[in-house]
Amino acid sequence: MDKIYNHQETERKWYSFWEQKGYFSPKRIPKKKPFTIIMPPPNANGELHIGHATFIAIEDILVRYHRMHGVPTLWLPGADHAGILTQVVYERELEQEGKNRFDLGRDEFFKQTYEFTMKNKKHMEDQLKALGASCDWTREKFTLDPEITTAVYTTFKKLYDDGLIYRGERIINWCTRCGTALSDLEVEHEERNGKLWFIKYPIKHPNAKIKQQEFITVATTRPETMLGDTGIAVNPNDVRYKNLVGKTALLPLMNRSIPIITDSAVSPKFGTGAVKVTPAHDPIDFEIGKRHKLKTISIVQEDGRLSAAAGVFSGLDVSSARNKVLDELGKQDLLQKTAFYKYSLGICERCRTTVEPLISKQWFIKIESLAKPALVAVKQGSIKILPKRFEKIYFNWLENIRDWCISRQIWWGHRLPVYYCQGYKNKKCTTKDGLFVSVVKPTKCPSCGSKNFTQDPDTLDTWFSSGQWPFTTLGWPNETPDFKYFYPTSVMETGYDILFFWVARMIMLGLYTTGKPPFQTVFLHGLVRDERGQKMSKSRGNVIDPLDVAGEYGADAVRMALVFGTSPGNDINLGESKIRGMRNFTNKLWNIGRLIVDLKPAKTKIVSPNKEDRWVLDELKKTKKSVSDSIENYRFGQAAEELYEFIWHRFADKYLEHAKTRREEAQPILEKVFDESLRLLHPFMPFITEDLWQRISNKRGTSLMTALWPK
């Protein structure tokens, strides 16, 4: 054995050994209850980052631990097409060639993006392997695989047939750069220093001949939207405006008569207590407008420019329109005052463009009847969320949830399983809207006999498909042996940042579609930050690339560094020094191995254990118990510390030093303690433990992976 442990060669060697032996693929044993984790599918649009390494480390611990108990264990890997994000990433690639997606056209753009993701996916698989993930590659899935697509469409159809998917014109979040609707979750909010403008609207006197001189003043952060105003609202209890309610104001610049109404959504305390109502471009105003049957005038178009309805302002982009509106108001002396004001601006999660609220025809999921069972499942404990504090956050979100906009106007993703009969256009077809929701393209319209159908151009929110991941990956809607055996799965392990995006949706869709909770336990880990707790980002230059450091210090060291001394749900501060420290630990293990294996005495003597022997065996026993206990309770950070502490400071520093003076007697104890230590450590540091175990074990041809967990 070399003086220094060479991780590069060792890691490659054992991974392919495991894979060739088929250890990653569980057999279904009917009488045994399996342990199943569906891997959170990485987005197939780039490299694995340190966050992926975190889930690999934790999930591999769980999986290897259960596998070592002789339980049929499945860890199913996959990749996500990642809708908007991938489209944005690939559009940026095209940009470098001076092209955009419209230059290519839909089909060509899709084809190229597909090739791009396939390349990334292959690369990611290699990266997962390099980090030691013991997942079953024979069952790998991709969200755009044909059978997954069929499953996703089946769920869509079921929801539609149950009246839980509807199409409607509603106010939605629109990204003008991506050219698509977004769900509420895909909008991020940034605090901005802005202004509050106080604008005077003249009151129309009943007698048209009398000159206007009375005004009502409204406060707004978006003066340009006044062009779409169709009312002014005050709180019903606001005495200041009692005599104005019911009267009509004259919208400046547009010369439109708009009513002054009361609505309890208006706070008398804010601004002047009077609000301009723009139903087409503000969610609250949309609601107010609906309640009072106000007109809806869309003045911002999907391209971010003002529409014809904005009169002389039409064609301007939003910010120039704002300047011009303010300018005009100033000229007409209708700007009463301005105040500095901090407000939150909605921006597109993926491309950081300002999001415009506007009215658009989109597809929605009626969420209430899905949310209720999802709440009950966690409240009653059929699904546990760990750490428990996240349950409260989950409840709060589901209790205030609004309908989910699932249609996107991008090209990359699952196209809606919605078809339109072309006979409808000729008025021969009596089907409502000529619309069919169907898993496969219809062949003949039962109403008009037309064989000509076009598919809806929209694509599905990427989370609609990933929300079904725990069962679509196992073969649903078919009652496959895998689905029957492995579903519901055991643990869903992921970062807390996608609790709403993903976990909540999986619970809702899982309960709705399969009638069962998709998993029993949700374990949420924290985000990896740099040594000083700063978020890792390319611009900060503090990114740790897991594959780089794995290359330098070994995958075992990286994995150990990601769990050692962490606690569930808390962010992980990681610096290179910690990884280096864990690399030193691998070298310590290596040298323990050298002493026991390489420098094995020629003969051994069996004698009754002395004080030190009894001590180390007792410490081992305690360690076995506490490590098992910590893993069972998801305290991986603690389990790692316990192992490190025992192996290095008690076994190596104390017992091994002592044993040097009586090697022949101590050798059997050394081997036993080392063997069991390697088993305990294997889920955390699979490569070096396997390598050393192969050297001390006499069971040739088997693997530590399938050895039994010490009791």
Next chain:
RNA sequence: GGGCUGGUAGCUCAGUUGGUUAGAGUGUUGCGUUGACAUCGCAAAGGUCAGAGGUUCAAAUCCUCUCCAGCCCACCA
């Protein structure tokens, strides 16, 4: 506006249901080690466990309040 998390050794963090002299990594200092390992060993220095009050025989741990740091959610324009 609502909620969450953290404030423990110079730095980064553990510390399960309250129970002896509060732990680890890393850093610092001294000594040692050339037959497991300098990617090492032994030892030392270093903490009024953010602050105040309370419960208790006993509090880093439970309760209340305050101060700092960070995060999430939310339709006050």
